[in-house]
Each structure stands twice: as structure tokens, then as C-alpha cells.
Amino acid sequence: MDGTGGLRERKKLRTRKAISEAAITLFLERGYDAVSVADVAAAAEVSKRTLFAYFPTKDDLVLHRIADHQTEAARVVRGRSAGEAPLDALHRHLRAGLASRDPITGLCDHPQVVAFYRLTQSPAVQSAVGRYVSAGEAALAAALWETTPEPGPLAEVTARLGAGQILLVQRALAQANQAHIMGGMSADGRAPDALAEADHAFDLLRDGLAPYRG
Amino acid sequence: MDGTGGLRERKKLRTRKAISEAAITLFLERGYDAVSVADVAAAAEVSKRTLFAYFPTKDDLVLHRIADHQTEAARVVRGRSAGEAPLDALHRHLRAGLASRDPITGLCDHPQVVAFYRLTQSPAVQSAVGRYVSAGEAALAAALWETTPEPGPLAEVTARLGAGQILLVQRALAQANQAHIMGGMSADGRAPDALAEADHAFDLLRDGLAPYRG
DNA sequence: GAGCATAAGTAGACTGAGTGCAAGAATCAA
DNA sequence: TTGATTCTTGCACTCAGTCTACTTATGCTC
Numbered sequence: 001m002d003g004t005g006g007l008r009e010r011k012k013l014r015t016r017k018a019i020s021e022a023a024i025t026l027f028l029e030r031g032y033d034a035v036s037v038a039d040v041a042a043a044a045e046v047s048k049r050t051l052f053a054y055f056p057t058k059d060d061l062v063l064h065r066i067a068d069h070q071t072e073a074a075r076v077v078r079g080r081s082a083g084e085a086p087l088d089a090l091h092r093h094l095r096a097g098l099a100s101r102d103p104i105t106g107l108c109d110h111p112q113v114v115a116f117y118r119l120t121q122s123p124a125v126q127s128a129v130g131r132y133v134s135a136g137e138a139a140l141a142a143a144l145w146e147t148t149p150e151p152g153p154l155a156e157v158t159a160r161l162g163a164g165q166i167l168l169v170q171r172a173l174a175q176a177n178q179a180h181i182m183g184g185m186s187a188d189g190r191a192p193d194a195l196a197e198a199d200h201a202f203d204l205l206r207d208g209l210a211p212y213r214g
Numbered sequence: 215m216d217g218t219g220g221l222r223e224r225k226k227l228r229t230r231k232a233i234s235e236a237a238i239t240l241f242l243e244r245g246y247d248a249v250s251v252a253d254v255a256a257a258a259e260v261s262k263r264t265l266f267a268y269f270p271t272k273d274d275l276v277l278h279r280i281a282d283h284q285t286e287a288a289r290v291v292r293g294r295s296a297g298e299a300p301l302d303a304l305h306r307h308l309r310a311g312l313a314s315r316d317p318i319t320g321l322c323d324h325p326q327v328v329a330f331y332r333l334t335q336s337p338a339v340q341s342a343v344g345r346y347v348s349a350g351e352a353a354l355a356a357a358l359w360e361t362t363p364e365p366g367p368l369a370e371v372t373a374r375l376g377a378g379q380i381l382l383v384q385r386a387l388a389q390a391n392q393a394h395i396m397g398g399m400s401a402d403g404r405a406p407d408a409l410a411e412a413d414h415a416f417d418l419l420r421d422g423l424a425p426y427r428g
Numbered sequence: 429g430a431g432c433a434t435a436a437g438t439a440g441a442c443t444g445a446g447t448g449c450a451a452g453a454a455t456c457a458a
Numbered sequence: 459t460t461g462a463t464t465c466t467t468g469c470a471c472t473c474a475g476t477c478t479a480c481t482t483a484t485g486c487t488c
Contacts, residue, residue, distance in 0.1 A: 085428020130344045208422040214299020
């Protein structure tokens, strides 16, 4: 059974998809703040109450689309080839994402993706990103923790700090790319700088904030 | 004139203080979520509309109390003695804060402060912290930018990444201290670990994430 | 100190997110 | 078919935050 089980399951899937698509369509059309959840519910032909049974908050109507990426870094660390350092695996993964213009890297200029970038700039959505971030941090911290060679008393702190720093860097790089793309630059035009910044950022993670070290 | 100008000014100050104190009192008494802004307004003997003229959101009733710390890191960097590296100045400042049990470090066990720590754990407040954080990041990034010796094309990215990492670390350390204090540990009991973790964290900032570097 | 511009405060209705409840409709297992 | 379970709905409710129009207090000027 791959989940294509009963009719009930299929209906739920369909309802969820209908709500999600109605939401994105309306948000892209009119802007996040100009659309109420009642509008979304109406467009999806569902009651407001049902909408909230599928998505806990209005923000989630947008954010569930990138929810998969929450644990991506943790998966990369766990799935790295033997002998590869966590930072190298993440660096390689990011370079691959940039090369393939993965939307999550901020380096994708497909109109629909750019419109979605614009959506996520809304303050209301941004503040909800925090929740997703901290869940992702915990996951990556756990993955890093497993890799620790010598579990001294500071290993746990190291894992949590490292996870935070790594995800912070990834977010900052993506943010910068998004800003340039939204400013009208093409992905190909932005790519060289994006790559240079990514490499530089991982140098900083590996070797520390040399410029401020004195 | 140091601001003690007209009657109007003084009244505004008094009103602001009355609202703030009513809010904190009620929040500590019953918990953030169990108190409505209408309750706060009533306790401060002010209309709800007036309350929102002084504090833009409910979160701000809590967060304005730590708003001064927003630009603290930037000030430390700018005010450091000549020849001192930014990271060293921040490290020294943090150690001083820990030694003096500055509440912002999370290493303060005065009952009122602990109660305030507990307040800020509320998800609603936490998500609002994000706004404060990004303002602080921008300020620190600007301060770091000024110190950059050689302004290459990557200097700006470096400043923003560095600012993010530094503040992330400070938040994470404070969070850990708060958690232990709220768990019943005394500040003195926690202090040695807090100091060790702070030193370790700055080592990571200076020299990179050695354990994950391979 | 009278008069007027301006700023502060108020009441109350309104929008929009999110919840609680109780009843109705569909699905599933037997 | 029946009965239990689960999904959905409508409606009323709370609470944050805004809008409007009105009243009151302050400060400035003559």
C-alpha cells in the first residue's frame, strides 16, 4: 500500500490539494495580505473550518510548499559518503543546487518561482519562517551530533551552534540570490556571484571569521 | 532640555510606563496568552486604542524591555579600543556580561528575571523576536562593514554572514543558560559551564567548525 | 488669561485569524 | 444493512488590530 488506500484517504489528498492550490493562486493574484482565509476556503469550495483542519495557520498555506526542505540539511549529512566531512557534503550539495537552479537556493528565475519568492517576502510570512527554521536546526543538530568523533561535554553545544550557523548561512545566501533575481537579474547572470559567495561562506564556516579575528 | 520638557511630554511618559507595567504585571501573573490587550488597557486605565498608539503590537509590550539590546553588539564593535579585533571585543563583552549576571546573557537567577525568561518562551513572543533580531543583525553588519580592512567584492557578504553568526551564537548561548536557570539551577551553579560554552563558541567563530571540517 | 491650533485620548463598530461546539454527511468494517 | 468512526459544516465566539468621528487636554500667542 503506497497510501493510495481507501476512498477517504484519496479524498483528503484531493481536498488538501484543492485548498493549497486555491491559496497559492489567490495569493499570487492579489497578494498575501489582500486575501483572507475565508476567500481561500470559498475558492476551494470548502468551509473555513475545514481549511483549518488541513492547515493550522494562514502562513502554512504558503510555507508547507517548502516544508520538505526543513530536514534537507540533516538528510545530506546523514547520507554523505563515508569519509566525507559534513561541511564538505553540505557545500557540495549547495553547489549542486545552485548548478541545477534549485528554487530553494534562491537562484531560479522561472516566473512562477519568482512570484513565490515575492510572496514569502511578506512580513507575515517571514515571521512564520522562524518556526520552520528552528525545527530544521534541531534536525541538523541531531545529525551533526551523531557524527561527533569525541563526545566531550561541549559536543552538544557545538552541534547546536554548528547547525544554527550552517542554516543561517544557507538562508542568507538564498536571500541574497532571491533579492537579485527579484530585482530583475537572470539566474545565469547571478550564478557566478552566487557561487563565489557560497564558496566564501563555506570557507568562513570551515576556517572562521578571519577578517574579524585580528 | 533633557526631555523633561512640557507637561504633555511627561504625561506621555507616564502613560507609556503605566501601560508597560500593567502589561508585565498581568503577564507575569496569568501568563502571556491568558491576558488580552483589552485587559492590559483596562488595568492601565487607558483605552485599547491608546494602548496601540504606544505599542504597535501585543508582543511589543514584552519585547520593548529588551529593545535596547538590539544594537548592543554594534555598539561594542564601534566602541572597541584601537587595535582590538571585533571578535575579541564581543567575546570580552560577553564574558563581562556573564560575570555581572547580566539578564541578557540568560545567566541571572533573580526571580523577576526568571519569570520574564518564562514569559519570552511563549511561542507568540518568540516569533516576534525575529523582527528584533534582524534589525540587530543589520546594525551589527553595518558596524562590521566599517571595520573591513580590504573592501573586496565579498566584504559585504562577509559582514552580513558574520553579523548573523555572531548574534546567532549569542542567542544560542543565552537560550541554553536560560533553560538551565528555568530548570532550577542557580546562576552560580551554571556559570562555569556558561563561561566554557561562551569561550568555545567564540573559538568556533574565530577558527571555524573544526569538528565538521574533516 | 482668552482663544485657537494641535495633539492625545475615547467609544464603538469593524475586519480577519483562529477556536469550540453540536449536528449532519460520508466512509468503513462487519 | 448497520453501527462506529471520521470528515465536514455552520454558527457563534474571542481576540488582535484598525478606522472614524468625537471629545478633551495642552501649548502657544497675543
